[in-house]
Amino acid sequence: MNAGGAWCAPLAKSVGVDLPVRPRRRSAFVVSCPTPIPDMPILIDTSGVYLRREQNHFLCIVSPSAERDLDSLPLDVQFSEFDEIIWPTLAERIPAFEALRVEHAWAGYYEYNILDQNGIVGQSGPENSFVAAGFSGHGMMHSPGVGRAMAELLAFGEFRTLDLSPLSPARLSSGQLVIEEGVY
Ligand SMILES: Cc1cc2nc3c(=O)[nH]c(=O)nc-3n(C[C@H](O)[C@H](O)[C@H](O)COP(=O)(O)OP(=O)(O)OC[C@H]3O[C@@H](n4cnc5c(N)ncnc54)[C@H](O)[C@@H]3O)c2cc1C
Known part of the structure; x- marks a missing residue:
């Protein structure tokens, strides 16, 4: 589970994942x-x-x-x-x-997150590897929802109360970006 904030990209690299997140x-x-x-x-x-x-x-x-x-x-x-x-x-x-x-x-x-300035939440890389990072300066306000959703994903293998699949790492390569225009 990579929740490494501004330092998540080097950690992701260790499992072969390229995260577009920069300090x-x-x-x-x-x-x-x-x-x-x-x-x-x-x-x-x-x-x-x-x-x-x-x-x-x-x-x-x-x-x-x-x-x-x-x-x-x-x-x-x-x-x-x-x-x-x-x-x-x-x-x-x-x-x-x-x-x-x-x-x-x-x-x-x-x-x-240099691609769409939004969090990256879900499974990424190896089957047992997850990420919740890249919130681009608005992660405090996301944290209760992301914590709950990630707990569900880890315990049940799926989101139950909050569907955070729009923030999945897969969107970054599929072009389904969720552009956040409110990040300054
Ligand atoms: C000036 C400023 C103003 C902000 N204002 C707001 C605001 O008004 N509202 C808002 O919602 N958000 C705001 N934010 C953003 C918010 O602080 C972040 O989005 C949030 O802290 C991200 O949480 P996180 O848990 O993903 O990462 P972090 O809080 O950065 O936690 C990551 C943790 O992972 C640890 N770590 C890193 N690499 C490793 C490793 N390899 N092994 C073990 N541990 C590791 C780090 O030490 C750190 O403790 C602001 C940020 C800044 C800088």
Whole structure:
């Protein structure tokens, strides 16, 4: 059972499977704003900048441009993404955000499925080999469903309550891609 996240491809290779999943760095910034905005909804700007409230702070992220989005870059926070893209974008939309202050930041890897930016779930390669990986930066929200479905597949040999067959590894070679357009 390969649930290796951003590192699932090298593990898959050990059983002869080529998974199109790459570690792609994303920097996350936790910011504060002197003006309280208690009812701030999740915001996704057309530039790809997104922001959501985290108690008294906000979390914001933007994906780098395609030419800068290389595999396995070192996990150094890219403060230039905040200064040059996130901050001006948010300040233009919401004047109070002109005074944003970065409180904390970190970088992590999206487990980026380069074909359709969706999870890869099911049997793959040798008969007793399974995968649940490649969720492309939205795997936390998938995790309860994927956990349940995989438990059923392993225990009963089939999905019972949730049919995750559209996410099967076989789709990657059959052209039945499930393109996720909401991944930034
Ligand atoms: C900045 C950022 C923001 C995100 N925001 C969101 C969000 O808002 N909503 C959301 O739903 N998702 C979000 N995600 C994505 C989410 O974190 C991932 O989709 C999710 O963690 C993937 O879960 P996973 O179990 O597949 O992989 P992981 O959580 O990465 O777990 C994989 C595990 O496998 C281990 N491993 C790897 N190789 C081996 C090996 N050979 N042997 C043994 N163990 C191994 C690793 O150490 C790791 O513990 C975000 C990710 C990032 C980086």
